[in-house]
Amino acid sequence: MLSPLSPRLLSAALAVALSAGVPVALAAARQDASRPAAREGAPEAACKHAVKAALPNPGSFKWVAATARQIDKDNYSVVADVEYLAKDGAVREAKVQCDVRREQGNRYAVPKMRLPH
Structure with missing residues (x-):
């Protein structure tokens, strides 16, 4: 017992x-x-995917470097150096800028991009 x-x-x-x-x-x-409240690098990744889809020849796209700055709680500005294959076949280097907004569920949207001409 x-x-x-x-x-x-x-x-x-x-x-x-x-x-x-x-x-x-x-x-x-x-x-x-x-x-941090957001995954580190998420605004840059959102910008990278949006820019890659917007530029010609996405298969020849190279993301060289980026800097993200938090504007306020849910908005970021990302400035990046990229290399891409232009429509004329020349490899170009350019700076791009994205406005990135955090949405519900830690998802990121790119409402505005400034791409090279």
Whole structure:
């Protein structure tokens, strides 16, 4: 027959179990607080996909470098250097700019692009 645990032993075991979980919970809360609200690089990726689709010869498109700046909580400006194959067959280098907006569910839309002529 099993002997019942004394209330004192049960209280001690409960206190140890709870105190072990506190540092883990604090560490998780700190990590969540330091994590940016959006995935890092998501505005750049949205701009990259939109520019690639808008320029001629998307198979010859190269994203060289980009800088994203957060305008306000849900709006970003992305400026990038790209290389692409123009309609005349020449490889061109250009700067592009995208206005990127975060939408519901951490999805990103590009309402406006400034492409080379």
